[in-house]
Amino acid sequence: MIDDETLTLYFYNETLTNHQRQEVEHALAHNSAVAAAYAALKQDLHALRDQPVVRAPEHLKYQWHAAIDQAAQQTPRAPQRSRWFTFAMGSAVVASVLAAFAIGTQYAATPDAERTRQTGVPLAAADADHSAFARSLQIHVQSAAYDLSELPDQTSDDQSTLVNDIVAQNRMFERAAETRDAPEIARLMRAIEPVLLRLADKDITPQEADALRMQLAFELNAMLTKLESSTSEALTTI
Amino acid sequence: MNHFTKTLLLTLIVTLGIPSAFADTPTDKDQLKISAIESLMATSSEKALPILSRVMTSDNSDVVKSRALFVIGQFDVPESRAILLDLARGTNANLQASAIRTIGINGNADALAQLDDIFKNGDNTVKQHILQAYLIADDAEAMFKAAVAAEDSRVFDSAVQKLGAMGATQQLKQLRERAGTSQSLIHAYAIAGDTESLLAIAKDSANPTQQTHAIHSLGIADDGPKTGEALIDIYRSSQNDTVRRAVMNGLMVGDFDDHLLTLFSESTDQKEKAELLRQLVIMDSDIAMQAIDSALSE
Numbered sequence: 001m002i003d004d005e006t007l008t009l010y011f012y013n014e015t016l017t018n019h020q021r022q023e024v025e026h027a028l029a030h031n032s033a034v035a036a037a038y039a040a041l042k043q044d045l046h047a048l049r050d051q052p053v054v055r056a057p058e059h060l061k062y063q064w065h066a067a068i069d070q071a072a073q074q075t076p077r078a079p080q081r082s083r084w085f086t087f088a089m090g091s092a093v094v095a096s097v098l099a100a101f102a103i104g105t106q107y108a109a110t111p112d113a114e115r116t117r118q119t120g121v122p123l124a125a126a127d128a129d130h131s132a133f134a135r136s137l138q139i140h141v142q143s144a145a146y147d148l149s150e151l152p153d154q155t156s157d158d159q160s161t162l163v164n165d166i167v168a169q170n171r172m173f174e175r176a177a178e179t180r181d182a183p184e185i186a187r188l189m190r191a192i193e194p195v196l197l198r199l200a201d202k203d204i205t206p207q208e209a210d211a212l213r214m215q216l217a218f219e220l221n222a223m224l225t226k227l228e229s230s231t232s233e234a235l236t237t238i
Numbered sequence: 239m240n241h242f243t244k245t246l247l248l249t250l251i252v253t254l255g256i257p258s259a260f261a262d263t264p265t266d267k268d269q270l271k272i273s274a275i276e277s278l279m280a281t282s283s284e285k286a287l288p289i290l291s292r293v294m295t296s297d298n299s300d301v302v303k304s305r306a307l308f309v310i311g312q313f314d315v316p317e318s319r320a321i322l323l324d325l326a327r328g329t330n331a332n333l334q335a336s337a338i339r340t341i342g343i344n345g346n347a348d349a350l351a352q353l354d355d356i357f358k359n360g361d362n363t364v365k366q367h368i369l370q371a372y373l374i375a376d377d378a379e380a381m382f383k384a385a386v387a388a389e390d391s392r393v394f395d396s397a398v399q400k401l402g403a404m405g406a407t408q409q410l411k412q413l414r415e416r417a418g419t420s421q422s423l424i425h426a427y428a429i430a431g432d433t434e435s436l437l438a439i440a441k442d443s444a445n446p447t448q449q450t451h452a453i454h455s456l457g458i459a460d461d462g463p464k465t466g467e468a469l470i471d472i473y474r475s476s477q478n479d480t481v482r483r484a485v486m487n488g489l490m491v492g493d494f495d496d497h498l499l500t501l502f503s504e505s506t507d508q509k510e511k512a513e514l515l516r517q518l519v520i521m522d523s524d525i526a527m528q529a530i531d532s533a534l535s536e
Contacts, residue, residue, distance in 0.1 A: 183345060190374045191343050211263045211301075218272065218305055222279045222312060 002027045007038050170196065192216055257304065257335035257367070264301045271298065272305050283313040291321060304336040311340035319349045326356055335367045342371030350377055357384055365393045369400055378406035385413055395422035402426025411435060419448050428455035437468050443476070450484035457491030466494035470501055486517050495523035502529050 002024055009016050010024045027034040170193055177185040195212050198204060204212075264272060275293065278286040286309070293306040307325065310318045322344070325337035338356075341349045350372070357368045365388070372381045378401060385397035399422060401409050407430050414423055419439055427435045436459055439452035453472065456465050466489065473485040489498050495518060502514040515533060518526035 184343075187343050187345050187374050187376070190376070191339060194370075207263055214264065215304075218276060219308055222276055222309055 002031075002034050002037075004037070004041060007034075007041050010038075011042060188219065192219065257332060257339055262299070262301045264299070268299055268302050271302050275302070275306050275309055278309055279312060283315045283318065287313060287315070287317050287321075294321065294325070300330070300332045300336075303333055307333065307336045307340050308343075311344040314344065314346060319344070319346055323349060323352055326353065331363070334364065338364070338367045338371045339374070342374030345375045347377075350375055350380055354380070354383065358387060362390055362393055365390075366396060369393070369397055373400045373404065376404060378404050378409050381406065382409035382412065385409075386416065395420075398422040398426045399429070402429030405430045407432045407435070419445070421448070421451060424448065424451050424455050427452075428458040431459050433459050433465055437465075440468070440472055443478070443481070446478060446480060450480055453481065453484040453488045454491065455488075457488035457494075463494075465492060466497040469494065470497050473501060474504075486514065490517050490521055493521065495521055495525045498523075499525050499529055503532070 006016070006020065006024060010021065016024070028038055029035075170189060174186045174189040177183070177189060195216050199209055199212055199216075271293070275290070278289060290306050290310050294303055294310075298306075307322065310321050312318075319341075322337045322341050325333050326341060328334055328337075338353065341353060353368050353371060357365055360368070365384070369381065369384060372378075372384065381397055381401050381404065385394055385401065388394035388397055398410070398413065398420075401413070402425065407427075410423060410426050410430060410432065414435065424436065424439060427433075427439075433456060436452045436456050439448055440456055441449075443449055453469065456469060459465070469485050469488050469492075473482055476482055476485075486498070486501075489495075489501075498514055498518050498521075502511055502518070505511045505514065511533065515526070515529050518529050
């Protein structure tokens with residue numbers, strides 16, 4: 001008998017092997033009990049899908065962020081590096097990880113009282129929000145880097161989709177930097193976007209890619225140095 | 239699909255505008271200089287700017303000078319802006335492009351305002367670099383002025399596309415009032431999500447080409463069911479086959495399968511019904527099954 005869990009996975013078209021899928025399809029065609037169970041399950045899952053998405057209360061979000069931070073500290077992730085690590089992937093990793101650091105540093109450079117005044121949100125809550133932002137940016141970069149490394153193996157349509165996703169997410173982080181009162185980060189993200197896109201271009205030569213990667217790394221490093229310097233000045237003043 | 243199309247268009251807009259100096263690989267000797275330049279980021283402008291100025295006037299490669307320019311741009315003082323503007327007005331195309339980009343990254347309003355004269359006197363390549371700097375600085379007003387001043391249609395179209403990417407709906411509306419509707423403006427409205435302006439053009443049958451273009455763009459801009467309702471109203475009130483086909487495409491692009499089914503149900507013309515059914519099937523919509531059932535039971 002096919003259980004509900006398998007039917008649910010079948011419904012969402014996830015993680016079943018071809019053999020398992022064939023088993024489910026055979027059971028649905030020949031076993032009326034399974035077919036009835038699947039029909040009922042489908043109805044429930046469609047009803048769930050139609051539920052309106054309700055925004056989570058702020059206090060719950062802060063609790064989630066804190067829990068995720070705690071879990072992240074307990075199990076630090078090793079940097080991802082694979083045999084597909086190419087110049088394009090390297091450039092994307094450098095770009096986004098440094099950008100994530102830069103935003104984190106910029107945030108650290110802002111005095112606590114000023115942060116509370118600017119956002120109107122209690123400091124602990126704001127901390128959770130910002131660290132979640134920096135973490136999200138790092139995750140975006142890691143997945144963008146992986147996607148860029150896979151580009152040469154993709155069909156032309158898939159390549160367009162991947163690049164569009166990266167651009168869309170870059171823009172999302174740019175907007176996030178703006179709302180966190182870090183316009184210099186937002187401007188830099190807008191400036192590096194064409195460079196990232198050029199790096200993702202399949203017609204790029206290794207020499208050009210190498211040169212662009214170095215330019216990108218320099219600009220992000222320079223920004224990081226500037227922000228770190230601001231932090232030191234703030235600490236000296238205190 | 240809307241999100242994909244919009245992002246694809248945005249990608250095309252930002253792909254231009256990388257200074258060619260970026261594609262040069264620094265030599266080992268350059269690398270040492272570049273490391274030294276980077277370390278100047280941690281010092282004050284009083285100490286760093288005289289050294290960086292010397293780098294710019296000495297016999298260094300464009301790669302080294304381009305890196306120095308970026309660091310100069312990080313100091314928000316009049317001296318650094320003077321160096322950047324001087325190079326932006328200069329004759330070395332590589333460094334000119336780098337300086338203009340750095341002014342965009344620096345974001346200083348006075349320096350950005352001074353790009354205005356360079357834009358008016360520059361060739362199309364310089365103009366494109368300046369538009370890119372306005373985009374980086376998110377300066378919609380400067381972009382608007384550049385669009386107004388553009389004499390070449392490609393420069394105008396590029397400025398309009400960037401305004402769309404910036405979501406500058408007010409400036410786009412003003413452009414329409416001054417220069418009339420153009421295909422690039424319709425495009426920009428779609429990118430900016432300005433369905434109000436698109437609807438106004440879509441309902442105006444005086445220029446069928448622009449009307450059909452706006453109808454198709456409404457699908458990309460997708461402002462929810464309201465857009466779908468407006469599109470089927472245009473469909474019902476038009477007898478023009480081209481306009482009706484544009485509405486069908488707009489509904490398909492906007493994933494308005496409910497609205498296509500409504501038109502299918504209302505239609506008494508077998509050929510038209512077959513066309514609407516074909517669109518529903520192309521959308522791979524669950525609703526298509528209802529239409530197929532209905533067609534088979536007739």
